Amino acid sequence: QMGDRPFYYSLIVPDPKEPERIYKPGTALWVSTNGGKVFQSPSVTGGNYHSDTHALWVSPKDNQLIYMGTDGGVYISADKGNTWRFVQSLPVSQFYHVSTDNSSPYNVYGGLQDNGSWMGPSKRAGGIKNSDWKNIGYGDGFYTYGDDADPDVTFSQYQGGRINRTNQKTGESKYIKPFPEEGTSDLRFNWNAPTVFGKKSGWLYVGSQYLFRSKDKGDSFERISPDLTTNDPLRQVQEQSGGLTIDNSTAENNTTIFSVSESPLDENIVWAGTDDGNIQLTTDGGKTWTKLNANVTGLPQFAFISHIDADNFNKNAAWVTVDAHRNGDMKPYVYYTEDLGKTWISLVSKDITGFCHVIKQDIVNRDLVFLGTEMGLFVSTDHGKTWVRFKNKVPQTGIFDIAFQKKQNDLVLATHGRGIIIIDDLTPLRNFTKEIAEKEFSFLPVRPYYFPSGSGVQDYPGDSEFTGANPSGAATICYYLKKRHMFGEMYIDLLSSDGKFLKKLPAGNRKGINIVRVSTAMDPPKVPKSPNILGEAAFGPEYPAGTYNIKLVKGNETFTTSLVLNDPPEMKHPAEDRKLQREIMMKSYNLLEELAAIDQKILDTRDALKSTSALAKGSKLKKLQVLVTECDKMHEQISATQSGEGGITGQVRLRENIAEVYSAVGGYPGKPTNLQIKALDNYSNQVKAFATKIDDIVKNRIPAL
Numbered sequence: 001q002m003g004d005r006p007f008y009y010s011l012i013v014p015d016p017k018e019p020e021r022i023y024k025p026g027t028a029l030w031v032s033t034n035g036g037k038v039f040q041s042p043s044v045t046g047g048n049y050h051s052d053t054h055a056l057w058v059s060p061k062d063n064q065l066i067y068m069g070t071d072g073g074v075y076i077s078a079d080k081g082n083t084w085r086f087v088q089s090l091p092v093s094q095f096y097h098v099s100t101d102n103s104s105p106y107n108v109y110g111g112l113q114d115n116g117s118w119m120g121p122s123k124r125a126g127g128i129k130n131s132d133w134k135n136i137g138y139g140d141g142f143y144t145y146g147d148d149a150d151p152d153v154t155f156s157q158y159q160g161g162r163i164n165r166t167n168q169k170t171g172e173s174k175y176i177k178p179f180p181e182e183g184t185s186d187l188r189f190n191w192n193a194p195t196v197f198g199k200k201s202g203w204l205y206v207g208s209q210y211l212f213r214s215k216d217k218g219d220s221f222e223r224i225s226p227d228l229t230t231n232d233p234l235r236q237v238q239e240q241s242g243g244l245t246i247d248n249s250t251a252e253n254n255t256t257i258f259s260v261s262e263s264p265l266d267e268n269i270v271w272a273g274t275d276d277g278n279i280q281l282t283t284d285g286g287k288t289w290t291k292l293n294a295n296v297t298g299l300p301q302f303a304f305i306s307h308i309d310a311d312n313f314n315k316n317a318a319w320v321t322v323d324a325h326r327n328g329d330m331k332p333y334v335y336y337t338e339d340l341g342k343t344w345i346s347l348v349s350k351d352i353t354g355f356c357h358v359i360k361q362d363i364v365n366r367d368l369v370f371l372g373t374e375m376g377l378f379v380s381t382d383h384g385k386t387w388v389r390f391k392n393k394v395p396q397t398g399i400f401d402i403a404f405q406k407k408q409n410d411l412v413l414a415t416h417g418r419g420i421i422i423i424d425d426l427t428p429l430r431n432f433t434k435e436i437a438e439k440e441f442s443f444l445p446v447r448p449y450y451f452p453s454g455s456g457v458q459d460y461p462g463d464s465e466f467t468g469a470n471p472s473g474a475a476t477i478c479y480y481l482k483k484r485h486m487f488g489e490m491y492i493d494l495l496s497s498d499g500k501f502l503k504k505l506p507a508g509n510r511k512g513i514n515i516v517r518v519s520t521a522m523d524p525p526k527v528p529k530s531p532n533i534l535g536e537a538a539f540g541p542e543y544p545a546g547t548y549n550i551k552l553v554k555g556n557e558t559f560t561t562s563l564v565l566n567d568p569p570e571m572k573h574p575a576e577d578r579k580l581q582r583e584i585m586m587k588s589y590n591l592l593e594e595l596a597a598i599d600q601k602i603l604d605t606r607d608a609l610k611s612t613s614a615l616a617k618g619s620k621l622k623k624l625q626v627l628v629t630e631c632d633k634m635h636e637q638i639s640a641t642q643s644g645e646g647g648i649t650g651q652v653r654l655r656e657n658i659a660e661v662y663s664a665v666g667g668y669p670g671k672p673t674n675l676q677i678k679a680l681d682n683y684s685n686q687v688k689a690f691a692t693k694i695d696d697i698v699k700n701r702i703p704a705l
Contacts, residue, residue, distance in 0.1 A: 002039070003245055013056045017063040025053035029068065029081060046083030049075045052114060071114035088130055088465040095414035096192055097401040101146035104570070106405055108422075109154070110414055111141025117156035119146065122410070122422060126457040128468035137164060143195035147217070148202070155218075160250035161189030161208060165218050176218030178206055184223065188236070190256040190275055191249075199264035199310060207257025211272055211286065224286025229255040229274045230302075261308045265315035269340075273305025279320065281341050292341035300324040300333065307358040313366040316340045319384075321356035321371070332356045332373060336384055347384040360402040365430040370411065372399025377413060381432055394421055409447045424471050428478040428513055436480055441554065443561045444478040444513065451520065451542055453568040453669075474517035475563055477550055485509035488555030492516060494563070495549040502543070507552060520565055525592040525662070528599035528635075528655045531643035536656075536663035537592055541585050567669075577671035584672045588662035588680055591687055595655060598691050599638045605698055606631035623705055627697055634690055654690075658683050 004026035015021035023042075024030040028051060030039040041047060050072020059065040066077040068084070073092070075084040094113040101107050105123035112118060117137025124132050137144060137156025147153035152169040166173040180187050187208035194207040204214040211225040235254040239246065255276050263269035268285040272278075277299070279292045293299055303324035311317030318341070322333035334347040334356055354375030362368035371378040377390040377399050389396075398416035405412060409430075411423040428444040436442045452473040461467075477492065492505040503523075508514030522540035545567045552559045567578070606628055613624040635641065640651035661680050665672045 005247055006245060007247065008052075009054065011054070011056060013058060015058055015063050016060040021063075023056055023058070023066075023081070025056050025068070027051050027053075029053045029056070031081060042081030043084075044082055049084045049086070050115075089463065091419045091466045091468075092417055093419040094416045095400060095420060096140075096142045096416075097144065098403045098412050098414035098420060099143075099145045100403050100405045100410075100412055101148075101151070102407055103146075103151065104407075106408065107146060108412060108420055109136075109144040109146055110401075110420060111137065111144045111157070113416070114140050117141035117144040117154075117158070119144070119154065120420075122405075122408075122412075123470050125454060126459050126467070127470055129461065130465055134168075136166060136168065140191070142192050145197065155195070155204075157193065157195040159191050160253070161187070161193035161195075161206060163195055163206065163218065174218070176214075178208065178212040178221045178223075181223070184210075188229075188253055188256045189250060190253055190258050191251040192258070194257055194260040196260050196262075198262035198267055198270075199312075200262060201267040203262070203267070205260045205262065205270070207260055207272065209256055211257060211260065211270070213286065224270075225272070225280075225282070225289055228257055228272050228280045228289065229278060230276045231255055232276065235276060235302075259305050259308045261310040261318065263310040263315045264312050269310065269315055271308040271310055271318050271320075273308050273320065275304045277302045277305065279305055279308070279341065283340065290341070292337075292344075295337075295341055296335055296344045298333070298346060299335075300327065300329055303327060303329070303333070306356060309360050311338070311366075312361050312363055314338055319359045319361055319369065320344075321359045323355045323357065325355040325374070330355050334359060334371060334384070347380075347387075349387055351387045351389070352378055353389075354396075354398075357398060357400045358402055360404070362426070362430060363404050363406070364409075364426075368426075368430055370402050372402055372413070374398045379429070381429065381437075382434065390423075392423075394423070420468075422471075425476070428515075432480065432513070437482070439480070440482045441557070441559060442480045443552075443559065444480055446476045446478050448566060449475040449520075449564065450566045450568045451545070453570060472517055475520050475565060477516045477518055477552075477561075477563065478513065479516075479552065479559075480513055481509065481511055484511045485554055490554050491552075492518075493551040493553070494518060495551060497547050497549065499549065502548070507554075518563065522589075525589045526596040527592050527659065528596050528639040529603065530639040530641065530655065532640055532649065534655065534659050536659040539666065541582075541589055541666060544582060571669060573670040578669065580671055581665060581669060584677060584680065585662070585665045587684075588658055588665060591658050591680065591684055592655070592662060595638060595658065595687050595690070598687065598694060599635060599655075601698075602631050602634050602638070602690070602694050605694060605702075606635070609702075620705060627701065630697065631694075634693065638690060654683060654686055658687075 009026040011025045013023040020033055020035045022032045022036055024039055031042040032039045050070045052071035053068055055069030057067045064078055064080055066081055068075045074087040077084050095110040098110040105121055107119050108122055109119045116135050118133045119136050120133035136154045137158060139158030141158055143157040145155040152167050154166050154168055157163045161177050163176045164173045165176050189208045196205050204218055206212045209227045209229050210223050212221040213224045214221045232255055238248045238252045257272050258275040259273040261271045268283060270282050272280045280289050281292055282289045303322050306323040307321045309319040317338040320335040332348050332352045332355060335344045336347055337344045354373035356373050358372040360370050367381060367383040369380040369384050376396040377394045378387045379390050380387050395418055397418045399413055400416050401414035403412040409426045411426055413421040415421055425447045427447045431445050490507045490509050492507045494502045496502060508516055521542050524540045525537055527534050527537050545565050548563045550561045550563050609624050609628045613621055616624055639653050639655040640649055642649040642651055661676050665676055
């Protein structure tokens with residue numbers, strides 16, 4: 001146990017309470033109770049933790065309490081390492097790569113360091129929990145995809161170029177790693193071997209020291225390159241690596257292809273980068289290759305060509321990042337060519353920090369470029385001339401991969417230390433131009449808004465598990481301010497299409513791009529008074545689908561734009577059913593407000609009668625008391641008047657009955673039931689009866705006194 005991969009496990013942790021007790025983290029955790037003479041597992045009845053233990057802390061106050069960090073996360077033991085509890089609340093997963101599909105909501109696919117490959121939803125009722133993710137691959141997960149043509153099929157790659165194509169419905173899995181043919185030398189795959197689909201062709205490319213291509217999703221491969229690496233034998237002594245203890249898990253492999261990118265405009269143009277510093281290009285589908293290193297000024301020797309992104313708008317262009325930190329060089333390296341690698345320019349500026357992992361040009365705006373480094377996400381809106389770090393909820397952690405979700409316009413990040421991060425809606429950034437940057441104020445477009453659909457969930461999992469937030473269900477207004485607004489009011493008015501005022505919203509006043517969330521619902525209805533909350537009427541109806549006007553007031557200036565609210569595309573209810581639902585919804589809404597006004601009139605009348613009673617005597621006093629009693633009785637018939645724990649009193653009055661219909665109709669966007677409609681007619685008659693009765697008291701019976 002003491003010689004267990006010593007380059008990888010180097011801790012010896014003495015127990016702070018027991019001098020003879022020593023812990024040795026390794027592939028598993030070991031403990032000695034006799035000063036190191038004998039080591040054994042501390043787990044007798046437990047030990048269910050992820051292997052590869054690296055960090056260990058024993059409480060100096062209570063040595064029963066131990067915290068342990070492994071390749072699978074953080075574990076806590078309260079019995080000296082016998083049993084362990086996994087800490088599920090830390091979003092610290094390490095993703096190497098990320099991709100998405102076009103499901104609704106779309107799924108995210110990614111490979112985790114020593115934790116396999118996974119797929120999970122981008123949205124889920126109640127938030128995205130750990131349990132919503134599905135394990136679809138083994139080992140150290142790297143490139144992971146859903147099949148574009150078959151939603152049941154996934155591709156997952158783990159260390160050393162091992163690839164599985166799996167049918168998630170049947171469980172069948174086909175191992176499709178390329179093998180050497182006769183006359184081909186043994187294949188060298190990087191630990192994180194490129195497994196990518198062509199941007200134009202959809203063909204599958206896999207890199208060892210050679211580049212392989214499959215036109216049938218891995219059923220057959222053809223080798224389309226010679227050895228593209230330096231093929232330096234001094235960098236191929238993996239079987240002797242480690243010195244005292246040999247360690248060759250394929251993480252030590254070198255002189256391998258590390259990055260591949262096919263042009264989205266010409267499938268014959270393919271770029272390849274290696275982990276020993278070569279940039280290679282074919283323009284004829286692999287028949288011939290050209291090494292481009294000599295054309296790249298300042299290219300560090302033997303560094304990882306960490307990513308190549310074939311330009312989405314110019315087939316002769318490509319973007320390249322280089323990572324030299326393994327050679328002790330922590331500087332960023334970013335290059336761009338637009339003449340098939342004959343000349344290159346460096347895109348590095350003082351604003352970029354951290355060695356570089358990935359660069360991706362936007363698929364809509366040719367000037368919008370995203371760069372992932374060890375220190376976060378950087379964005380350029382001018383084709384790489386200038387850069388700024390993206391700070392909005394994206395921490396300074398390693399950004400290892402970037403994916404564009406085409407339908408939602410989202411940017412999805414694979415981070416090494418903060419899991420998956422989704423940046424909602426790139427539309428404003430895609431439309432941010434130099435001309436807009438020079439304006440004092442400008443609205444920016446956003447993606448089309450659709451009312452949220454789907455039901456909620458009754459789930460109370462506690463606080464021990466991390467839950468990822470869903471995208472906001474509110475509509476969005478976006479605008480640019482050249483400088484911070486300092487003086488005078490700044491607010492937004494939401495108006496109907498005919499100019500009717502609907503609501504006032506606070507406006508962001510920061511320099512740069514501001515996003516304001518707009519609730520698409522009316523205020524909840526006013527309801528009769530009660531000591532209990534009326535939860536069924538605690539929400540307002542959604543505004544109808546259609547075009548609304550936005551008026552932004554900034555000091556003495558006013559700016560206008562429109563906001564379009566759309567029914568969800570998956571909605572199948574006929575227009576006449578939607579119209580009826582809206583009518584019944586608003587009828588119940590208005591009925592609650594009418595009842596609230598009547599109830600308030602009853603209470604006001606009762607209070608006035610009580611005040612008059614204080615000065616009255618004899619028969620007049622008795623008549624006043626009769627009217628007070630009638631008002632109290634009406635209020636008790638309208639609304640629950642008893643207070644109870646959690647509002648549960650068993651009292652169901654007219655207020656509660658109307659609210660039940662209101663909630664039921666509001667919770668379903670289609671045709672209401674026949675009895676919901678009839679019940680509302682019945683309740684409407686009861687409301688009218690109360691109105692008639694209080695009017696009679698006010699107009700006739702009180703004056704008669």
